[in-house]
Amino acid sequence: MKLNIGSTDSLAEPLPQFREFRAPRGHGERLIQPELSRAGQSISENRERAEAYPPELSSLRADARAQLLRDAGRYTSAYRNVGPVPTADARIVMAGHQPELFHPGVWFKNFALDHVASATASVAINLVVDSDVSGVNSIRVPSLSAHDGSIGYTTVRYDRGTAGVPYEQSLVQDRQLFDTFDQRVAEALAGIVSRPSVVPLWRHAREAIQRCGFAGCALAQARHGLEAELGLNTLEIPQSVVCRSDAFASFAMHILRDLPRYHRCYNGSADRYRLAHGIRSNAHPVPNLRTEGDWWEAPFWLYGNQSPRRRSVWVRLSRGGKTMEISDRDKRLRTIENADDPSADAAFASLSSPEFKLRSRALVTTMYARLVLSDLFLHGIGGGKYDQLGDLISAAFWNLQPPEMMVISATALLPQAESHSPRDIEQALAALKRRRRDLVYQPERFADSGELPDQLIEEKRSLLASIPARGHRSQWHHQLTELNRQMSSRLRHIEAELDQQFQQLERRSRAASIWNSREHPFCIYPLAGLQDTFRSMLHVG
Structure with a gap:
């Protein structure tokens, strides 16, 4: 660019x-x-x-x-x-x-x-x-229904509450929920993934939560600890x-x-x-x-331990820029004198405290x-x-x-995803939709069913062979619609069969969308499979 x-x-x-x-x-x-x-x-x-x-x-x-x-x-x-x-x-x-x-x-x-x-x-x-706002403290896990074996989603939580505040403020509220997260994810994945990476990941997470107490900190340190086991040589630092x-x-x-x-x-x-x-x-x-x-609104956030929700930073300059007021227009206001001098940088740095967390x-x-x-x-x-x-x-x-x-x-897909091709299902759905449309507008295509009188089929053939000129088709169109209705009414059992097939394909389509989603959390995948996939992608070309 x-x-x-x-x-x-x-x-x-x-x-x-x-x-x-x-x-x-x-x-x-x-x-x-x-x-x-x-x-x-x-x-x-x-x-x-x-x-x-x-x-x-x-x-x-x-x-x-x-x-x-x-x-x-x-x-x-x-x-x-x-x-x-x-x-x-x-x-x-x-x-x-x-x-x-x-x-x-x-x-x-x-x-x-x-x-x-x-x-x-x-x-x-x-x-x-x-400094980003934490979302829900849970993940959606693909799981098989005990009733019919169909695939759907189960929500598995690792904590309760604290959503809506920055990650650095999101203290874990329920340690038992956090500590058992890996077990519940593995149970939900039964029949889909046998050895999910959440198991080795969560060994690090249980250690990390004892050090810091914050969910975001524990998740990041757990992932980074797992990366060390895999041989990655990187450093990390929180914003x-x-x-x-x-x-x-x-x-x-x-x-x-x-x-x-x-x-x-x-x-x-x-x-x-x-x-x-x-x-x-x-x-x-x-x-x-x-x-x-x-x-003037500034491109920063401001929050603290007592009021952890992010608020915009606002700045007022006076005395020709010598005085700078920094505020969230609520509970926090700090003033820097001689702000136009480079020495004021140290004064700005000294504002940082548990109740004055200014983040970009x-x-x-x-x-x-x-x-x-x-x-x-x-x-x-x-x-x-x-x-x-x-x-x-x-x-x-x-x-x-x-x-x-x-x-x-x-993109990495779940194991067995190749057995649930969305393209094949989409093609089958499109063909089925055409057949359902034919039931209404071209029911004679189902003549082989033996349910349609030859007389009705012949009447429609005759109508189609003698289409009136434009402006004179009202009666002709009415007759054609009535013939289609009469033939369609004799094909109710085929309509029911197609509806049943359509429902089955829609269920397969929903299942395929789960199997082939790239948005699942990495921790539900087998670790060895992910590592092999990543390694091959890094060495392409």
Whole structure:
């Protein structure tokens, strides 16, 4: 995507060409753009681009990356063995996701991260986005009915309550429910998957929950612990840790000091993105940043332990930018004096507390990770799609050419999925629908049933042989409809048979959609099968 760097007069410019990414559908298929073999070249080109970054960014990179390596090494070593962590000018490749039980296509990105780092002599760091709002504390598990053996879904919970708050605030409420999650998932999968990966995963999860108590933390550490058993050599760090760093404070203050201009770049870029994609809603892909009086909405979230639900950050600048007020317009308000001086960065960093947790929103999170922390960032399909908007914002606000990113996803299906082909069932359903339509409009096609008098068939044949001219077909059409009705009424038993076949095919279609879904959580799959599938996809081409 070619960008007009540094421009804020966005709607007057030609629209950029955005890349489209589509999820692979077949088992063992992958999406990797650009190809893995180009990763080393992308890293080198991105490092060259970084040399031309404005001073406010380039001056941050060395300290920010050194701190990232220290913090990621310290965090990861709390629950798995970590070798020596480079502290010099190491190449860094990153990826990131929410701490949840995602589908195999997302997990494949972690294997690709390890692969790219190994192939390019880089350090691999996965960012755990724990400021996102946690969803339901459960997964839907394919299961067989004890009544008739049909496949459906069973909801299996690992906790109760706390949904709707950021992952870093989601304390586990029911330890017994959490500790027995793997057993209940395995029971629900009986007859479908005999050795689901949730069993080895949850051994790590029970250890992790004792360390941290938070569901998101435990899920991420359990997955990362399992990855260590599989030989992946990556580090991890929560976004909440990154947002407490001094380097991030400096990055955030560059945005907040110049927030009115950031608004123009952000909202103008979002408007261009909507125009290019034909999106009418101002809420998608992200809402525009707002102003209320002399308060400016900032691209950050604010929350704390006593009131953990996320609220927007608002900033008011006064005295020519010397005084900065930061608030959630509710219970939290902090003031920074001499905000226009670089020394105010430390004052901003010191605001962090259990009741004042300021976290970046998604586009700023990846902006910081891509421009400051890493040499190559691996996105999934959703991130790759929407971070093209982030590239527009970065180009306009920082006056630079954004670094190249890599977009990765894959599809892995359940064992036995090949025995439940949706295409075969769709073809059978289409043929059955045609036969049901024939019962109404061409019932003579069922003459072999022996139920239709020859007289009715001959009358219809005669009608069709003498179609009146236009404007004179009313009586003719009435006669044709009546003949079809009379013949159809004699074929009720065939209609009943077709209805029964249709219901059976619809049940098979629903079953096939479950067998062939790529959205099942990775923890229900056999671990060895997933590992083999990922390995083969990483070595294609």
